[in-house]
Amino acid sequence: MSKRKLSRQQRWRIEKTQAERAKRARQRDTTDTERLAAGEYGPEQPGRVIAHFGRSLEVAPAHGGQAVRCHLRANLDGLVTGDHVIWRAGEDGSGVVVAREPRHSLLQRPDPRGRLKPVAAGIDQILIVFAVEPEPHANLIDRYLVAAEATGIAPVLVLNKVDLLPAEGGELRALLDRYAGLGYPVITTTTARDTGLDALLDQLHGRTSVFVGQSGVGKSSLIDRLLPEEDLRIGDLSTDSRKGTHTTTTARLYRLRQSPAADADGAQPEGTDSPGELIDSPGIREFGLTHLSADQVADGFIEFRDHLGHCRFRDCRHRAEPGCALLAAVESGDIHADRFASYRRIVDSLENHQG
Ligand SMILES: Nc1nc2c(ncn2[C@@H]2O[C@H](COP(=O)(O)OP(=O)(O)OP(=O)(O)O)[C@@H](O)[C@H]2O)c(=O)[nH]1
Numbered sequence: 001m002s003k004r005k006l007s008r009q010q011r012w013r014i015e016k017t018q019a020e021r022a023k024r025a026r027q028r029d030t031t032d033t034e035r036l037a038a039g040e041y042g043p044e045q046p047g048r049v050i051a052h053f054g055r056s057l058e059v060a061p062a063h064g065g066q067a068v069r070c071h072l073r074a075n076l077d078g079l080v081t082g083d084h085v086i087w088r089a090g091e092d093g094s095g096v097v098v099a100r101e102p103r104h105s106l107l108q109r110p111d112p113r114g115r116l117k118p119v120a121a122g123i124d125q126i127l128i129v130f131a132v133e134p135e136p137h138a139n140l141i142d143r144y145l146v147a148a149e150a151t152g153i154a155p156v157l158v159l160n161k162v163d164l165l166p167a168e169g170g171e172l173r174a175l176l177d178r179y180a181g182l183g184y185p186v187i188t189t190t191t192a193r194d195t196g197l198d199a200l201l202d203q204l205h206g207r208t209s210v211f212v213g214q215s216g217v218g219k220s221s222l223i224d225r226l227l228p229e230e231d232l233r234i235g236d237l238s239t240d241s242r243k244g245t246h247t248t249t250t251a252r253l254y255r256l257r258q259s260p261a262a263d264a265d266g267a268q269p270e271g272t273d274s275p276g277e278l279i280d281s282p283g284i285r286e287f288g289l290t291h292l293s294a295d296q297v298a299d300g301f302i303e304f305r306d307h308l309g310h311c312r313f314r315d316c317r318h319r320a321e322p323g324c325a326l327l328a329a330v331e332s333g334d335i336h337a338d339r340f341a342s343y344r345r346i347v348d349s350l351e352n353h354q355g
């Protein structure tokens with residue numbers, strides 16, 4: 001058999017598979033349409049994707065109650081955990097998702113080929129966790145901040161293990177003050193004591209959050225404290241996927257436990273005032289270490305923004321050029337020298353990477 005013939009045969013086989021796949025999708029859509037028309041599904045209602053497995057999703061009804069295993073209409077692709085959707089309940093306890101609401105935020109990561117893939121949606125804030133130990137490097141915090149700024153999702157700094165903070169703790173406190181001075185919320189926590197998570201619960205209240213940060217800073221310990229008892233009791237499956245020992249890397253959405261204040265009378269007011277949600281996966285935890293462009297880096301240092309575009313040369317690289325607005329701002333103290341050094345290091349690491 002000639003090579004050519006073989007490849008034609010292969011092509012034919014591929015086309016045949018594609019045709020069959022399209023036919024199956026059409027059939028699926030037709031049966032959906034028929035079943036929808038026949039009234040086998042209940043009325044449309046809002047919900048949220050809390051996990052996804054291929055073409056099937058777990059959807060939590062917006063008005064509370066058990067999550068429902070749903071399939072998708074064939075014309076709906078690329079839904080991710082955290083998406084707000086419209087769905088209809090079936091008679092057999094499953095459901096169908098019929099539409100996706102517009103996204104206000106999307107977290108993406110490059111796949112092995114470098115193409116950006118959505119990972120999770122509907123996130124309000126990125127909690128960057130660092131700890132007294134392992135000792136935080138300002139440069140690493142800046143990397144996470146820049147990555148967060150590039151998504152447009154608000155970052156929050158969480159310093160964990162404050163039980164290990166020496167009484168003076170001078171340097172670390174100065175570092176925190178600097179970030180607070182830039183306008184970032186800064187929260188200090190410890191999981192070593194029962195009290196002290198209130199500030200964190202307040203920050204999480206009514207929002208959807210993700211936790212990112214270096215290994216060993218205490219993300220799992222914090223998350224375990226934040227989830228309600230019944231989530232912990234799910235046991236192996238959810239604990240495994242939270243800890244990353246599970247092979248699946250898809251994200252999962254968890255409802256947080258109520259803060260003690262809201263818990264006083266046992267009930268949470270209806271609607272927007274939810275205790276908040278958390279989306280977690282091993283891929284999200286490593287989020288800050290993804291690739292960035294040089295422009296994203298400069299723009300991710302929020303105090304640079306007022307100065308960017310004011311350099312004498314349009315293509316200024318902010319190194320030693322005359323009339324550089326950033327260097328002038330460092331000189332005058334508007335930009336902290338450490339932050340500028342951090343910016344340089346991140347840009348240099350990109351250039352070494354590409355060169
Ligand atoms: N002293 C102290 N230790 C803590 C605190 N929080 C967590 N730890 C400990 O720090 C270690 C790492 O905690 P983990 O929760 O596994 O850290 P992680 O960020 O989830 O790490 P990865 O799973 O590798 O991403 C564990 O031995 C925890 O017991 C804290 O507030 N104080």
Ligand SMILES: [Zn+2]
Pocket residue numbers: 311316317318319321323324325326327
């Ligand atoms: Zn410049």
